[in-house]
Amino acid sequence: MITECILQVRTYECDSYGHVNNAIYLNYLEYARYEFLKAINFDYPAFIKAGYGIFVAHLEIDYKKQAYPDDLLTIQTRPLKKGAVSGTLAQKILRDKESIVEAFVTWACVNTEGIPSKLPPQWNVPGLMPED
């Protein structure tokens, strides 16, 4: 299942080239991942309150086209892989149905000591699994 969210590029997210700075896309992807967690009923506030965390372990990103102030961007997020402790999401940023950025983001669950650990059952939700 692909989760979608929409955002609009803002002026301060652009650098002296006049386009969105390469780091800002990681902000966009983070925003989309939190919308994805909501969509799959992963209770993130409760997760954090219980002392757990999710970190980005690895990220690959292809910058295909630039984005500019006011561009309306759609971000698609879907699970690609899933293990007990970590998984990978495929994320795609589109403008007018054209892919401008594609990324693979590997996340890992950590426990209260910051050590990678299994996702507790309450948060090991089906939506984290890739569809087959």
Place this chain on the structure above:
Amino acid sequence: MITECILQVRTYECDSYGHVNNAIYLNYLEYARYEFLKAINFDYPAFIKAGYGIFVAHLEIDYKKQAYPDDLLTIQTRPLKKGAVSGTLAQKILRDKESIVEAFVTWACVNTEGIPSKLPPQWNVPGLMPED
């Protein structure tokens, strides 16, 4: 040749986990790439003035350990690959000689129309070539 630069983590670069947000490392790597360009005598202001640009086409990043406010980070940058239009840099962020982040960053030169193009001779400097 490995170019090094140093920076110190600042509080506003950290998110609600209390550690540096994953997007911020891309800012750090960008800073290090500009220091690298200076070190290899790539005249970036002249390059921009002539209407050219360098964009990040692709990036892979491994987040091994977290960084915190006041951490002194050393960033190493060295060329890995080089073509006529693009190349890849290997970048590493260390704290106390321990690698905390590693990345491969593929850059591409664009001309005044924003089209990928060969680096003009004046900027096709030796330091962009990997050592063999």
Place this chain on the structure above:
Amino acid sequence: MITECILQVRTYECDSYGHVNNAIYLNYLEYARYEFLKAINFDYPAFIKAGYGIFVAHLEIDYKKQAYPDDLLTIQTRPLKKGAVSGTLAQKILRDKESIVEAFVTWACVNTEGIPSKLPPQWNVPGLMPED
């Protein structure tokens, strides 16, 4: 006339206190000012293309309450003062109709040399004038 726009707080805009970092509100206010310019038919892209710029000369901001991830914020912008070269906008950020941030932002028009100068007639739009 008060112009309104809405945005939602994102996780990466929050710092280690878990609330929106004080600098980020200036990003929000900038976004709202650009929406304000559109609403009053100030053609900003044409303005920039003609070589002009608008800078923030002075800003006063009252931080009344904190904002958190997912908060829906309404930003109101209205002109307070207007001269030939500069003016002041009153901006207010509300959550559930409660004011959480209030600011006065003084802007100045600069010409192609970066010198403060009169707004050219094409951009000296009525919406920049406070209502009386």
Place this chain on the structure above:
Amino acid sequence: MITECILQVRTYECDSYGHVNNAIYLNYLEYARYEFLKAINFDYPAFIKAGYGIFVAHLEIDYKKQAYPDDLLTIQTRPLKKGAVSGTLAQKILRDKESIVEAFVTWACVNTEGIPSKLPPQWNVPGLMPED
């Protein structure tokens, strides 16, 4: 007593005007305030660990001149006012001894419930008092 710290403007801190975005100066001032706290022996990590916080309640900032990538900026911080719960700092950003930004920042101490409260004795250090 005036505390000083130095930083260098980085490319990603600049927007499409090619100069430092107005919000970024608040990041710079935050950095300088934390250096100030260290200089006056305010143990900030212990303060946070004890459950307290310091928030910015009010800020006035004068943007006099622009700053550009690679500019070396000196930030001066000195106390202007001090009460039991809050105080005001005067901060100045200089380039080559020329003032480019000046600000007054009012801070407030909050307790573990986020309610403004007196600074606990351990952190009510002399350096927070203006000299007279």
